[in-house]
Amino acid sequence: MQTQSASDYDAESDAASTIVGLMHRAERGINDNAVIASARQHISEDYLTHLAVGSDELDCEIGLTPTSRLLPVLEKLELSFRPAGPGAPKLRHGLGYSNALFMSAELLLLDNATLAPLLLIEEPEAHLHPQLQSRVIDLLLSRADGNRLSSSVSAEAAEATDATAESDAGVVPLLETKPVQIIVTTHSPNMASALPVEALAIVSENAVYSLAQNQTRLLSGDYRFLRRFLDVTKSNLFFARGVVVVEGDAETILLPALAAKVGNSFSKLGVSVVNVGHVGLFRYSRIFQRTDGKAMPVRVACVRDMDVPPAGTPQELKGKLKAANEFSAEDLAARRAKLSSEDEGAVKTFVSDSWTLEYDFAAASWAAATIAHQAASLAAKADSSGAIDDVQRKEVIAQAHAAIDAAKFAGQPLETVALKIFAPLRNKSISKVVTAQFLAELLDDSHLASTDLPKYLQETFEYLSVL
Structure with missing residues (x-):
């Protein structure tokens, strides 16, 4: 096969087949073009002659740079899209x-x-x-x-x-x-979610941390699990400075709102919330644990429910769960330790003080109980889409506030009030998600302080604030 860097242009027949030959034919055609010739003459006679000094003679050419080397020719080629077919319009792509x-x-x-x-x-x-x-x-x-x-190339085309x-060593099949x-x-969660976890590496603070098998604490089953469930939303964790792994939608809504309210904004800290939708938090947190024991500079907080109702919880509320008075102190300590058994390096588990986020929040302080009761009352009055008109909203908020003030004035224990607030959430007569949405909205106009939160949430936010 003739090399593409050789010019086979024949001026008499105006034929060429090699790349350099085709460029030379194009050069000839450009030089012969009437518009180009007129412009060249105009520049030479009307401008360049007035710039000549002494006996200098100035003239110009307009055309492709003549060359016999292939690389400069290739550098002049432009790669672009062409119409999809005969008669199809030429589209402008971004x-x-x-x-x-x-x-x-x-x-x-x-x-x-x-x-x-x-x-x-x-x-x-x-x-x-x-x-x-x-x-x-x-x-x-x-x-x-x-x-x-x-x-999709046919067998016949492949054989050809x-x-x-x-027959021609210069053609690549x-x-x-x-x-x-x-x-x-990349900084794209879309791309990260489309790749196997073991093919990824996290770059942080001038160090590279491979996520290949045997480099992390992920089990072989974890890698298979993450291929199925690590979607675009969850893949934010690869780009975060801190990660909160939670069990459900309510935590996903409430934790960022509560953190922002007490001065620990997740967005400012670069913290991502990963909702796993179940109790398999460690399948995600093990991504950040290394087999060499070296801690990655990404703090990971796993937020879990203790699932131990307080003593005196009615049977219809606690269901199959055992109340706190049905455990020994040692058993409660062992239960809490088991929930945190996989803590290592920068991964730390924060277990609720008693039962669940919703109950523990309502039982943390009278200020929290007031907001929790207002949110639950709004959820009970809202329509199926979670909407409520402004007039009714104000009435419900005022009535709920008065009810908590009355209970406090009457000397009712905060834990008892919290159980009443939590009851409709527990028996699913109102939505946890809708209640969490209302609660997050109510935080804007509240005076809730960090000390009004459950202790485990205070510790979670404090841990993540040191990044």
């Missing part, structure tokens, strides 16, 4: 698609690499919408394995390509690719 186009070109070049192919990409998510980010990751994963995502390769080592830096 920077995201343009970036994807040039990544494809780099992967094509790496097919012919003589050394082990290596591709470094900095933040490929730039200008890409989320769906395209997933497509880019699929492509990169495929090429890292030495495969092509688009394998292979036959061409046998369409399906022949090499595995490429690809290193990507």
